[in-house]
Amino acid sequence: MNPVNPSTVEPAITSHRPKIVLTGATGYIGHNMLKQLVRDYDVIALSRHERKDHNNEHVEWRACELFSMSDADECLEGADYAIYLVHSMLPTAKLTQAKFEDMDVILADHFARAARKNGIKQIIYLSGIIPENVPREQLSRHLRSRLEVEQVLGSYGVPVTTIRAGLIVGPQGSSFPILARLVRRLPIMTLPEWTRTMTHPIALSDVLNAIQQSIGSPQLYNRAIDVGGPDVMTYKQMMEKTAEVMHKQRTFIDIPLLTIGLSRLWVTLVTQMPREMVYPLVESLAHPMVAHKDHHVPGISDGKVTFEDAARIALEQESQEQHKQKTKSSSHSHSSSSSAPAVSDVRSIQRVLIPEGKNARWAGSYYMEWLGRLLPGIVRTEQDQPGHYCVYVRFLRKPILELTFCPERSDAGSAVYYITGGAFARIKETHEGRLEFQQIPGTQECVIAIHDYLPSLPWFLYKFTQARVHLLVMHAFRRHLLRLIASDRQDHPSSASQPSSSQ
Structure with missing residues (x-):
């Protein structure tokens, strides 16, 4: 595949600020992406709940339930480009009888149909690195679903640019917080074989830059771009480096007989994170997830922040956020407000x-x-x-x-x-x-x-x-x-x- 000259990867020059639909705008990556986009774009920020009181000159919030085709049609109206950050790993109703991959394919199909109807010029989709030489049927459920969503988004004629990342190092989300909790809570860790699989971590800031640089660049339409930081490491090496950043002494013991199934249960119990989130992610760690040369774009694929620096920044931001939450909780401890009752849907x-x-x-x-x-x-x-x-x-x-x-x-x-x-x-x-x-x-x-x-x-x-x-x-x-x-x-x-x- 021919490399793209970074000097040509620029949004088209227009006389007005392009308008971008941002899905998952209240999520971990989405709210950080929103802060970056408003410098150059007008943003339609999508959330499942009404947030009109947060509207400003360059941000319009729209309540959108992407399981509804009519909602999807209305919420994409007036946009030039779209950033797709949706991933349904957690239940979305009081009773959810569904696999996450089936929910994801419905959401992607509705979004792609709405994008075509509204004349969206490009969809930018954040996915995961797909390992080389692994048949589709042997991929983990998580990676197979990510690939399926990519294909569905591109099935209705709207150009799709897919940013494929491995483990994203940031203060929230899923993958890095799981790693950080393991290191924080276990003085002695028994490590299964998958912790020695190579992966390509990347800082959240580098992922955001890759997404923004891809907006409005016809050279990147209908392409998959792998992104990664300067370090290629095993999960074990990332835990060792995270322990150093935390200034904690940790002992790591390799146990090759520990299966993926037992690992999922062990990680869920230790981290106390939802099993619907942990299980698919641990299954994916059995695959090497390293950026491929065939999917390399100069100026976009190469993250600049080392894993150590990214981990330090993520942990500092996590600490600051926890302090804010405690302060906020304390200030509202005597509040008489009550939350709305749950809907039995x-x-x-x-x-x-x-x-x-x-x-x-x-x-x-x-x-x-x-x-x-x-x-x-x-x-x-x-x-x-x-x-x-x-x-x-x-x-x-x-x-x-x-x-x-x-x-x-x-x-x-x-x-x-x-x-x-x-x-x-x-x-x-x-x-x-x-x-x-x-x-x-x-x-x-x-x-x-x-x-x-x-x-x-x-x-x-x-x-x-x-x-x-x-x-x-x-x-x-x-x-x-x-x-x-x-x-x-x-x-x-x-x-x-x-x-x-x-x-």
């Missing part, structure tokens, strides 16, 4: 394979038909008018669910059914409960998702009855589709091909 997402030549719209209508045949005499579905479906169970005269197809929000690759009634649903204007079928571009995989569903059953009863029944129904539908695919192959052996799958 549900998000449930499953991934299935659909037959070759079929699409999400087919999957939606077929599911409605199949559901009525799943338990004959117990469950039935009726379409009393075009696009309006009622689901009944035996002995109940009223439908348990009513679903209405939304043609305005649907196409071949996406089918949306709003939950518009039924004995098992609470309908609120603030929540658009819906069932969505979304095909992953370029594959025969379809993600079936329930979003913003508010059950009418008491929560404890719903969680252990209806929620579990839904998972059983989706499992049965997945198995039914696999049998349908197998039957199609037997009937058409010459034309059948293996449906693509990223799992």
Whole structure:
């Protein structure tokens, strides 16, 4: 791949400040990115919650739930470029029945569709370094998901520039804080084999500069750029260096027999960080994550801050932030304000394979038909008018669910059914409960998702009855589709091909 002359990597000169959509603007990387962007750009900062009181001359905050296609469309309006920092490793509803990779693919698909609709010139996506010579199916779930998101973002015609980084050294986030907590809490550490895998840490400031330098540079459209600092180290070496920065004496003992599975549990228990975050990250550490020469861009790929300096800065900033939080907590200790009550909402997402030549719209209508045949005499579905479906169970005269197809929000690759009634649903204007079928571009995989569903059953009863029944129904539908695919192959052996799958 031809190197890019750094002198040519410049945003186009315009008579006005370009406008950039920044996702994850309240997150660890996002809020630091926002501080840097406002020097040269007007920013549309996206957050899941309303923050209009933080608006200023160069920053407009918009509340945006990217699981909603309509929200995504509205929140990207008026922007020139977009920075995508979304990663759903933690639950996003009171009950989340979903793998993080399935949530991520939905968010990326909605964002890419909205970017195309709003004429976004470029999406800049922060991802992870993909190890060389490792087949996709052997990558960790985390890295496989990062690669899938990259491909989905680029599936709708908007140029994508992917910044691939290894371990980002900063005061918050996930990877470095996990490392710092291990060093801080364990005087003696038994180290598994993965701690001797090479990785390429990079300071947060260098990542922010790489992102900003990529904005509006046509030479970098549809390219993946690996970035890394001046040091290539093992995880063990990073822990040793972090202990030096902390001025702590630590003993490290190599134990090659400690498996990734045991390591995940050990790291979770010691750091007290969410297992949904720790497990995928530890799994990824089994892969060498070093910047590749083929993905090198002069002036962007080469981070300047050493690991030692980056660790020192991160720990100092962490200490300052903790002091601020204690001061803030103390000053509000007698406050009578109360937080808003939690919403009893549900998000449930499953991934299935659909037959070759079929699409999400087919999957939606077929599911409605199949559901009525799943338990004959117990469950039935009726379409009393075009696009309006009622689901009944035996002995109940009223439908348990009513679903209405939304043609305005649907196409071949996406089918949306709003939950518009039924004995098992609470309908609120603030929540658009819906069932969505979304095909992953370029594959025969379809993600079936329930979003913003508010059950009418008491929560404890719903969680252990209806929620579990839904998972059983989706499992049965997945198995039914696999049998349908197998039957199609037997009937058409010459034309059948293996449906693509990223799992």
